[in-house]
Amino acid sequence: MIQVNQTQIPEQDILAEMQYHPAQSQRDAMLKSAEALVIAELLRQRAKMLGLDIDSDGAATSQDDFLEQLLEQEVTIPTASLEECEQYYRLNPNRFASSPLLELSHILLAAAPDDDKARVDAKILSEQLISQLQQGTSMAELAKHYSACPSKETGGSLGQISRGQTVAEFERQIFSAEPGLLPRGIESRYGVHVVYIARKVPGNLLPFNAVQQKISEYLNEKVRRKAVAQYIHTLIVAADIAGYDFNLSESPLIQ
Incomplete structure (x- = not known):
């Protein structure tokens, strides 16, 4: 009681x-x-x-x-x-910027989150595909053959992506990367992704009055x-x- x-x-x-x-x-x-x-x-x-x-x-x-x-x-x-609002704005610019835009292509090597063997195999294959891409093999060709994503029909292209349009674990990696072929595969809940970023357009800081x-x-x-x-x-x-x-x-x- x-x-x-x-x-x-x-x-x-x-x-x-x-x-x-x-x-x-x-x-x-x-x-x-x-x-x-x-x-x-x-x-x-x-x-x-x-x-x-x-x-x-x-x-x-x-x-x-x-x-x-x-x-x-x-x-x-x-x-x-x-003054306090202005100070918070100055100290936290990332909170008030529009999302950057990425133009990218990928190859999805599907593997369930709880299938350890499939994920290890996907990582090994991603290293092999990255090596081939570095040597000049076409992303479109490899995407069509290996990718489990419908984007394989358009050469692996995902078009332009802004924040919030894809899963968080994939998004964290791609938005912190620079344009070009990523040197390692990115793991997500869907498997392992081989990623090529064609273009990155930075976000713009919104004006304080907005x-x-x-x-x-x-x-x-x-x-x-x-x-x-x-x-x-x-x-x-x-x-x-x-x-x-x-x-x-x-x-x-x-x-």
Whole structure:
């Protein structure tokens, strides 16, 4: 049984709350549920103490509503200044650039992720094909013969690709590479790819005025989350909680 300032949280409430806290184990789900209910009770009690909108049964009309009222009454949350937004823009240019464009061709040597032998064979074959390409063999010829991708009918060409158009593990490698034949095959969930990048067009940095609102919203939300975590922390420290032990250094609410 958990008590928060002498108010009990029944076990059945914790069990009912578990559906909202998926976890790797039942124990983890129960701990997350208990933590959520303890915090909700602390907020409810504080709202009632301050005379906020609590109904006759002692439950808040909406936890989010009275949390907002508590924050408005007890927490000062600063907003990002123009200078802070400009500084964030200058320090994080990659976040505000349009995607580069790649024009490339590939040969897909298919191998399932869990087929170790097939993947080893694909790596060996990719080395052999790269060697042939380095010696002048046509990419189109090898693609038509070896590739498991429909692009083999167009010489292995994938046309122009921007970020987000292919799987992440393939994308990470090709967008960090320079034009030309890649010296090693790239592994993906589909197998091993032999890749030739014909052209790379760098992305363009978006102007500050186009992203200022986005930056401001991001920074304001980051500050707000920190303020909420600190406020909850103060309620936990001041409370008499039995049956549940907050590990403040590990709780994601206090990060």
